[in-house]
Amino acid sequence: MVVPLEHVIGLSAILFTIGTVGALTRRNLVVILMSIELMLNAVNLSLVGFSRAFGEVDGHVFVLMVITVAAAEVAVGLGIVISLFRNRDSVNVEDVSLLKW
Amino acid sequence: MVTSTSLVNPSVLAPFGVVATGSLVVLLLEVLVGKRQSFLGRPVTREFVGTLLSGVSSIFLFIALIVAAQFFATMPGRIVFDPAHPMVAMDRLTAFATILVCIGSIFTCWLASTYLDELRIHHGEFYALLLLASSGMVLLVQSVDLVTLFMGIELMSIPIYALAGFARRDLRSNESALKYFLVGSFTSAILLYGMALLYGATGSTDFVQIRQAFDASNLLAIAGLGLLVVGFAFKVAAVPFHQWAPDVYEGAPTAVTSYMAVAVKVSAFVALLRIAIQAFGPMDARLSDLFWVLSAASIVVGNVMAVIQENVKRMLAYSSIANAGYILIGLAVGTEEAYAAVLFFLLVYLFMNVGAFAVVITLATGGKDRDRYEDYAGLSRTRPTLAALLTLFVVAQAGLPGTGGFIAKFILFSAALKQGFVWLPVIAILGSAVSFYYYLRLPVLMYTRDPEGAAPRMETSTGEGLVLCTCAVAVLLLGLFPAAGPGFLSHFRALEWVRETVALLG
Numbered sequence: 001m002v003v004p005l006e007h008v009i010g011l012s013a014i015l016f017t018i019g020t021v022g023a024l025t026r027r028n029l030v031v032i033l034m035s036i037e038l039m040l041n042a043v044n045l046s047l048v049g050f051s052r053a054f055g056e057v058d059g060h061v062f063v064l065m066v067i068t069v070a071a072a073e074v075a076v077g078l079g080i081v082i083s084l085f086r087n088r089d090s091v092n093v094e095d096v097s098l099l100k101w
Numbered sequence: 102m103v104t105s106t107s108l109v110n111p112s113v114l115a116p117f118g119v120v121a122t123g124s125l126v127v128l129l130l131e132v133l134v135g136k137r138q139s140f141l142g143r144p145v146t147r148e149f150v151g152t153l154l155s156g157v158s159s160i161f162l163f164i165a166l167i168v169a170a171q172f173f174a175t176m177p178g179r180i181v182f183d184p185a186h187p188m189v190a191m192d193r194l195t196a197f198a199t200i201l202v203c204i205g206s207i208f209t210c211w212l213a214s215t216y217l218d219e220l221r222i223h224h225g226e227f228y229a230l231l232l233l234a235s236s237g238m239v240l241l242v243q244s245v246d247l248v249t250l251f252m253g254i255e256l257m258s259i260p261i262y263a264l265a266g267f268a269r270r271d272l273r274s275n276e277s278a279l280k281y282f283l284v285g286s287f288t289s290a291i292l293l294y295g296m297a298l299l300y301g302a303t304g305s306t307d308f309v310q311i312r313q314a315f316d317a318s319n320l321l322a323i324a325g326l327g328l329l330v331v332g333f334a335f336k337v338a339a340v341p342f343h344q345w346a347p348d349v350y351e352g353a354p355t356a357v358t359s360y361m362a363v364a365v366k367v368s369a370f371v372a373l374l375r376i377a378i379q380a381f382g383p384m385d386a387r388l389s390d391l392f393w394v395l396s397a398a399s400i401v402v403g404n405v406m407a408v409i410q411e412n413v414k415r416m417l418a419y420s421s422i423a424n425a426g427y428i429l430i431g432l433a434v435g436t437e438e439a440y441a442a443v444l445f446f447l448l449v450y451l452f453m454n455v456g457a458f459a460v461v462i463t464l465a466t467g468g469k470d471r472d473r474y475e476d477y478a479g480l481s482r483t484r485p486t487l488a489a490l491l492t493l494f495v496v497a498q499a500g501l502p503g504t505g506g507f508i509a510k511f512i513l514f515s516a517a518l519k520q521g522f523v524w525l526p527v528i529a530i531l532g533s534a535v536s537f538y539y540y541l542r543l544p545v546l547m548y549t550r551d552p553e554g555a556a557p558r559m560e561t562s563t564g565e566g567l568v569l570c571t572c573a574v575a576v577l578l579l580g581l582f583p584a585a586g587p588g589f590l591s592h593f594r595a596l597e598w599v600r601e602t603v604a605l606l607g
Binding site: 009012016019020023029032036039040042043046047049050051054056058059061062065066069072073076077079080081083084087088093096098099 | 247251252255259262263266269270272273275276277279280282283286287290293294296298300301305306347348351
């Protein structure tokens with residue numbers, strides 16, 4: 001049975017929304033990082049879906065690039081979170097408030 | 102340089118390759134030299150390693166600059182990596198942007214060397230990260246495909262997240278890196294979703310094919326375009342997507358701030374320009390409305406918020422938001438003349454902004470920035486030359502006649518008026534009038550008040566001196582060049598090669 005394109009795109013849109021809401025509302029930095037990863041993977045899902053519907057490999061190649069980039073990004077992000085944790089003993093975004101206005 | 106029709110053309114990637122190689126060489130050199138007692142007959146100290154790496158990085162950037170200039174001077178048209186799947190292209194627009202990026206990065210190398218010593222954070226990785234980010238920018242300005250565009254943006258952004266937090270023990274630098282990272286990666290996800298939708302709507306990732314297949318009645322395509330523009334608006338810090346910029350600019354080490362304010366903005370705008378021309382030509386009217394709103398909001402909010410700042414770096418951050426607003430005018434107008442004016446604006450913006458930040462950097466001492474307004478009181482007595490230079494740079498940003506800033510604004514606004522856009526130039530001129538208040542506050546403080554507090558650093562290093570001189574000469578030359586107006590533009594020849602580029606894009 002072939003999963004119709006609409007379902008793939010719908011699922012991807014739902015996942016992307018969950019990720020967006022998570023990134024905007026959660027207060028724990030690690031959870032925010034996970035939400036951003038969820039957004040990226042939602043995009044990957046729709047890229048694969050489109051690519052399969054077109055019968056091309058462009059989208060698949062794109063997905064490989066995105067996975068690589070996401071790994072690099074999360075490595076740097078965790079590094080930043082760790083250096084912040086060392087100085088502050090907290091991973092809560094509300095404690096990060098030295099710079100305002 | 103013959104345009105090949107069937108073979109892959111690797112020379113397109115020459116500037117990118119040089120810069121990327123440079124970053125690896127610098128990384129290795131730090132490990133190899135750092136462990137030795139002496140190198141080339143000199144004892145190895147932290148300062149020595151820093152100066153050496155700064156020199157090596159600027160050599161690589163300079164080679165890339167020469168290669169790009171070579172392309173710029175001899176380019177018959179446009180060459181792409183692989184005619185069947187263009188991915189990256191080299192034309193005059195790209196070469197010009199690459200030159201700007203290289204100049205901005207070389208300035209950062211020269212400024213960073215002494216500044217990082219003063220802040221006691223001199224590590225060799227700085228230059229490796231800087232070169233990596235620059236290679237990302239070069240890739241970004243030459244990409245003609247969504248895949249390379251995304252790679253370029255990420256290769257540019259990820260090293261800069263690390264650079265913003267380079268002062269690891271400084272809480273404000275930590276915070277700046279964290280904010281930039283969170284906003285940047287969130288933005289990348291949005292941008293990427295836009296790209297995925299565009300791919301879904303048009304069946305291709307190539308700009309030209311997207312243009313051919315773009316159907317404005319397709320909801321998917323419109324949503325994709327919208328998300329793409331929002332993503333770029335975040336990257337260039339246009340209102341209402343600007344909140345991160347002042348915090349990040351204030352917290353990051355000043356050398357990094359100047360790099361973010363200049364090189365990132367230049368490359369993001371050139372990429373946006375290319376997308377607007379090449380991929381979404383048919384969408385002109387609606388896209389133009391979008392840019393209109395972003396532009397007006399940025400000019401108003403940027404200038405008004407800059408007035409109430411007490412920190413010079415924050416003020417410069419808001420002023421760079423306002424400048425993004427001026428540049429967006431050119432995109433909203435969308436004629437060849439306006440695009441040429443945008444490129445000229447970016448050129449002037451590079452010099453006047455780096456100049457202003459260079460003065461802030463040159464004053465930093467004792468592990469701290471001197472970035473509050475009070476720190477500038479009486480500077481004309483303690484550091485008269487720096488006071489004069491800072492006056493020149495802020496006056497140029499305000500757009501006083503006789504400086505490059507005036508010419509840049511003048512040709513941009515006149516291109517808008519010519520196309521029947523009246524309100525945008527009016528808003529922009531009112532905004533510039535407001536900007537006089539916060540820019541001229543600095544000269545007033547420097548020349549009318551007595552020095553107070555700790556003395557600033559009294560010596561200027563060679564690198565800082567070079568940057569300051571180059572920027573000052575460039576701002577004055579670009580301002581005093583033959584009469585302004587269309588005659589000037591044709592002298593600059595920007596119009597000619599913008600037309601050439603636009604013609605090649607179709």
